[in-house]
Amino acid sequence: MEPRTLPTTRTVVAAVCSHGPVAPQKIRFAVSVPVSAPDPRPFVRLAESIGFDSIWLSDLPLIAASDPVVALAALAGATEKVHLGVNLVPFGRNPVVLARQLAQIDQLSGGRLLVTLVPGIDRPGERAALGLGPGDRGVVLEEMADLLRRLWSGEALTHHSDRFDLDDVVVEPRPVQEPLEIWFGGHGPKALDRVGRVGDGWLTAGIDPATAARGREAIEASATAHGRTVDPEHFGISLPVARHGVSDEARAQMAALYPGRAVEELLPVGAEGLRDHLERHVEAGLSKFVLRLSDPTDDADDLRWLAEAALPMQR
DSSP states (O other): OTTTTTTSSSOOOOOEEETTOOOSBOOOOEEEEOTOOOOOOHHHHHHHTTSSSEEEEEETTTSSOOOHHHHHHHHHHOOOSSSSEEEETTTTSOHHHHHHHHHHHHTTTOEEEEOOOOOOOTTTHHHTTTOOSSHHHHHHHHHHHHHHHHHHHOOOOOOOOSSSSSEEEEEEEHHHOOOOOOEEEOSSSHHHHHHHHHOEEEEEOOHHHHHHHHHHHHHHHHHTTTOOOOOTTOOEEEEEEBBOOOOOHHHHHHHHHHHTTHOOOOOOOBHHHHHHHHHHHHHHOOEEEEEEEESOHHHHHHHHHHHHHHGGGGO
C-alpha cells in the first residue's frame, strides 16, 4: 500500500489494462515477522538493512504471539525507512482507541504504516473471546473500517449501532497519510466484493496464481459496478516459501489452513521454485509479496536467502 503524501513508492505495482495485466512497472517484496519473536526489532532492522520494502505483523488473538499494535509502536521508533504493515483483526478493539493508536503509529513512523483488516482464522473460541457473536464477520469488518476512516478524517463522529454508540467523537492527532488506506484480505466471493466496494487494496493468502487472477478480475468488476476503481498497484499476496522442501509439519499446517488445496500450488520450494511462482503471480496482476519461510532456521541466514532469491526481481 502506498500513502499518497509520500514521495517514495512502497507497493508492488502491476499496470492493468482492459485486456488483463501487463508487465508491472514496480515490484516490491516484504517479509513477515516470525510469530514467535518476543522482540521483533532485531529481525526488522535486519530486513530493513537488506533492502526489503516492508515488514508485516499478523494479528493472532488466540495464539502465543505479540500484539501487533504494541509491536508496531516499538518498530516505529526502531526503524527509519522500512514500511510497517499489519494484518489486523479489529474485533474486540474499540474503534476510537484503535483509530488513535494507529494514527499515532503513523505519526511516529513518519507515514510508514500499512493496514490490512482481516476477519481472523476463526479458531474455536475466537469469536467469543473477542466479543463477537455468530453471523457474518464481514459486516462488522466493514463497520470498523468505515469508523476508522471517518475518525482519521477529523470528522466529529456520531454513530449508533448494535455494537457502538459514539457522539461527536474527534480523534487527534490524525495520521500523516491522507488518507491512511485500508486494504482487506480474504478470497471468497464476499471478500472480493468487499475490496471492490470499499477497499483500497487486496492482500490475500492461500491461493494459487490462477485463482489470484480470477480474484483480481472479480474485484475490478465489483469496483466498476459500484462506480469506483481499485488502484492496479494495490493487489498482493502473503506467500509461504519452503527453502529446503515441504516438511511434514508445514504440509499439515497448510492442509489445516487451506483444506482441499494442493500444497505444491501454494508453497513454492527453493529459489527457482519461488521465482517461478512469483512470475506467475505477476502475470496474474499481483505485485506486492509478503514472504515468510515455512521452515525457518536462523533469522539472519533466512532473510539473506530470501533476499538473494527474490530481491533481484524488485524494481
